[in-house]
Amino acid sequence: MDTGWILVERLDSAPLAKSCECRDIERVKNQWKAAGINPEKSKQTFGNFQVWNDYSQKSKDVATTYYKDFQNIRSSRRNSIMLCGQVGSGKTHLCIALALNFLNKNIKVVYMPYRDIITSIKQNMLDDEYYKNTVSKYQTSDVLLVDDLFKGKINDSDINIMFEILNYRYLNHLPIIVSTEFSVEKLLTFDEGIGSRIYEMCKDYIVEVDKGKDNNYRLR
Ligand SMILES: Nc1ncnc2c1ncn2[C@@H]1O[C@H](COP(=O)(O)OP(=O)(O)OP(=O)(O)O)[C@@H](O)[C@H]1O
Ligand SMILES: [Mg+2]
16 A cells, blocks of 8 residues: 655665655645645535536536546546636536545645636746746646636737647547536637547537526536
8 A cells, every 4th residue: 555655775774764656745735725625625626516406416426436537547647627618607617526535545636727827828938947847847747627618818829838738638648627618619629639639538528518608606
């Protein structure tokens, strides 16, 4: 069993127990806190997610099935999940619930609130090291949660940055959890390269919530 500890040999004394995995998890949890979500105190849990219409039922079913299937599909081509459509339908809530369950099992899920991150990457475009480190963080995490993909006006740099991140994950079979207000059809019109990769990865676990205020939990 992986205890999260490794033994480091020291010539002059007894082996020293040093945390490896646990320290990585701590680092990832601190990144979540920096983004305004405390993984230990979040209210966005499966337990708090009410089934109040057909879509909330379907979204919850797909998210929990994905969670149960994860260890079996983790390295496969279709190892990802996407919740899309209507604003306020609980997409982010379920994505965060999933992510925090994974974190509790020591799976490092990095949170990427799309709009904030894309803005800060573009603002720091000339800082090569910042760019490489940031992009690499999102490329290589165990799982990446992209929240609100393509929110706001999008241009070529947005597409290029997201392609760099998502194509790396696509090529290396690294799972993504995506929330977006856009349908698959619409994602394909923004950029077919990105849209079709996401679709292929998420194919088995996609929910598209129909647009309509009736499906907005905030307005129920
Ligand atoms: N079925 C539900 N049960 C309990 N709370 C819910 C449910 N659906 C949504 N909420 C709550 O309503 C608010 C809006 O949900 P959420 O942010 O997940 O929606 P969204 O689909 O991500 O919307 P947006 O497209 O605006 O990002 C959140 O506070 C969330 O916790
Ligand atoms: Mg959201």
